Amino acid sequence: xxxxxxxxxxxxxxxxxxxxxxxxxxxxxxxxxxxxxxxxxxxxxxxxxxxxxxxxxxxxxxxxxxxxxxxxxxxxxxxxxxxxxxxxxxxxxxxxxxxxxxxxxxxxxxxxxxxxxxxxxxxxxxxxxxxxxxxxxxxxxxxxxxxxxxxxxxxxxxxxxxxxxxxxxxxxxxxxxxxxxxxxxxxxxxxxxxxxxxxxxxxxxxxxxxxxxxxxxxxxxxxxxxxxxxxxxxxxxxxxxxxxxxxxxxxxxxxxxxxxxxxxxxxxxxxxxxxxxxxxxxxxxxxxxxxxxxxxxxxxxxxxxxxxxxxxxxxxxxxxxxxxxxxxxxxxxxxxxxxxxxxxxxxxxxxxxxxx
Amino acid sequence: xxxxxxxxxxxxxxxxxxxxxxxxxxxxxxxxxxxxxxxxxxxxxxxxxxxxxxxxxxxxxxxxxxxxxxxxxxxxxxxxxxxxxxxxxxxxxxxxxxxxxxxxxxxxxxxxxxxxxxxxxxxxxxxxxxxxxxxxxxxxxx
Ligand SMILES: [Zn+2]
Numbered sequence: 001x002x003x004x005x006x007x008x009x010x011x012x013x014x015x016x017x018x019x020x021x022x023x024x025x026x027x028x029x030x031x032x033x034x035x036x037x038x039x040x041x042x043x044x045x046x047x048x049x050x051x052x053x054x055x056x057x058x059x060x061x062x063x064x065x066x067x068x069x070x071x072x073x074x075x076x077x078x079x080x081x082x083x084x085x086x087x088x089x090x091x092x093x094x095x096x097x098x099x100x101x102x103x104x105x106x107x108x109x110x111x112x113x114x115x116x117x118x119x120x121x122x123x124x125x126x127x128x129x130x131x132x133x134x135x136x137x138x139x140x141x142x143x144x145x146x147x148x149x150x151x152x153x154x155x156x157x158x159x160x161x162x163x164x165x166x167x168x169x170x171x172x173x174x175x176x177x178x179x180x181x182x183x184x185x186x187x188x189x190x191x192x193x194x195x196x197x198x199x200x201x202x203x204x205x206x207x208x209x210x211x212x213x214x215x216x217x218x219x220x221x222x223x224x225x226x227x228x229x230x231x232x233x234x235x236x237x238x239x240x241x242x243x244x245x246x247x248x249x250x251x252x253x254x255x256x257x258x259x260x261x262x263x264x265x266x267x268x269x270x271x272x273x274x275x276x277x278x279x280x281x282x283x284x285x286x287x288x289x290x291x292x293x294x295x296x297x298x299x300x301x302x303x304x305x306x307x308x309x310x311x312x313x314x315x316x317x318x319x320x321x322x323x324x325x326x327x328x329x330x331x332x333x334x335x336x337x338x339x340x341x342x343x344x345x346x347x348x349x350x351x352x353x354x355x356x
Numbered sequence: 357x358x359x360x361x362x363x364x365x366x367x368x369x370x371x372x373x374x375x376x377x378x379x380x381x382x383x384x385x386x387x388x389x390x391x392x393x394x395x396x397x398x399x400x401x402x403x404x405x406x407x408x409x410x411x412x413x414x415x416x417x418x419x420x421x422x423x424x425x426x427x428x429x430x431x432x433x434x435x436x437x438x439x440x441x442x443x444x445x446x447x448x449x450x451x452x453x454x455x456x457x458x459x460x461x462x463x464x465x466x467x468x469x470x471x472x473x474x475x476x477x478x479x480x481x482x483x484x485x486x487x488x489x490x491x492x493x494x495x496x497x498x
Contacts, residue, residue: 022452053451053452054430054431055431055451055469055470055471055485056469056470057470057480059468059482060467060468060469060470060482063467063468064467064468091470091480092480100375100482103371103372103375104375104376104468104482106376106408325492328490328492329492332490332491332492333490336490336491338454347430354429354430356426356427356429356430
């Protein structure tokens with residue numbers, strides 16, 4: 001492995017932060033509402049999903065995840081030179097979300113800031129771009145946020161999984177980082193497995209088509225590409241975190257790539273909170289970092305429909321121990337929950353049409 | 357903050373106050389006030405500075421608005437509290453709490469939320485609300 005030539009190896013994670021909204025919708029509420037056969041959710045490996053409150057959106061959730069990441073990084077917000085916001089649920093179709101968060105966190109005005117879109121993979125593109133910006137010394141620190149209040153048509157099978165959550169990372173030089181990158185690899189093609197047209201409220205998806213040619217092909221290619229470039233094998237990793245559109249796909253792709261279940265489960269968050277889209281795999285990584293020990297190596301492979309996947313190898317440093325308790329952990333948010341029924345869910349997701 | 361139907365420029369001018377809980381501190385008498393005013397509400401001095409007060413506070417009292425007017429109807433019940441942060445009293449909406457969970461004296465912390473929006477075509481007004489402090493529970497489960 002030619003470490004010196006690899007720009008990723010100069011870059012690391014300085015802080016990580018998560019956010020999961022308080023409300024949870026149990027799967028039996030969806031079964032009851034739409035007449036699904038009993039046990040339909042088991043095929044997806046789902047228990048319940050997180051639901052954003054009425055006053056939340058991808059900006060407010062991304063703000064809290066970013067605040068937690070900044071607390072852990074102990075960085076002066078004014079030193080952050082780029083804010084990339086990955087989402088497919090922008091509050092505004094036109095007007096950056098990144099500037100709202102940057103302003104609220106005191107990062108403005110001397111910073112790059114933009115919203116990225118690539119279905120569930122936009123935040124990961126932001127991460128790879130930020131690695132490049134830091135490695136080239138164009139910026140000292142970058143903030144990458146993945147946040148979504150995922151849309152699903154009422155009654156669509158997508159409703160079992162589409163949920164809300166956010167994750168954020170402060171990226172800086174390898175020196176002083178809690179975990180550094182060993183390498184990264186991207187694989188994209190034009191694959192129409194899932195899309196939402198302009199002004200359409202809900203996405204369309206290709207049912208079976210979302211699996212084999214989309215999710216599995218792209219993740220397998222990105223992970224194999226990364227392992228080959230770094231000369232690593234699945235046994236070299238302590239954890240493997242994949243994009244998690246449901247509770248089953250990540251375990252299946254792990255088996256096919258040669259990663260045992262035990263290495264996947266610590267970063268598998270979807271069964272308990274649903275698919276948080278741009279957060280998903282990066283949220284799984286954050287949960288792993290909440291408890292990871294120095295020296296451990298993590299494989300992370302986000303995926304986005306349309307389609308593409310990135311694979312990263314991340315190695316934890318001993319700085320991580322002093323940072324873990326500087327902000328709430330994923331499990332703190334997970335355990336802070338209030339169960340709601342479908343009627344309240346419909347209100348929070350703005351499914352009712354009121355005339356005042 | 358509480359609901360105010362501000363114009364786009366008016367909300368924009370006050371965005372730091374709304375987004376970051378920036379308060380005014382009087383250099384003459386030393387007292388804090390929020391939102392920042394042109395003159396100290398206690399001694400009238402105009403020698404003021406702005407400081408950020410993103411700390412935890414205590415809920416002193418609250419009221420529950422069940423009969424929310426106009427477009428706020430959809431947000432009912434709206435809970436408004438008086439939060440005490442180091443002696444500074446802030447009137448603010450509370451979030452992530454239901455009426456039956458309310459109790460004076462609980463610790464609360466500021467979070468950025470959607471305050472209201474100008475129909476589905478206009479501006480979305482973001483501002484700080486307060487919610488019960490997130491208590492770390494994950495240690496118990498390991
Ligand atoms: Zn005064």
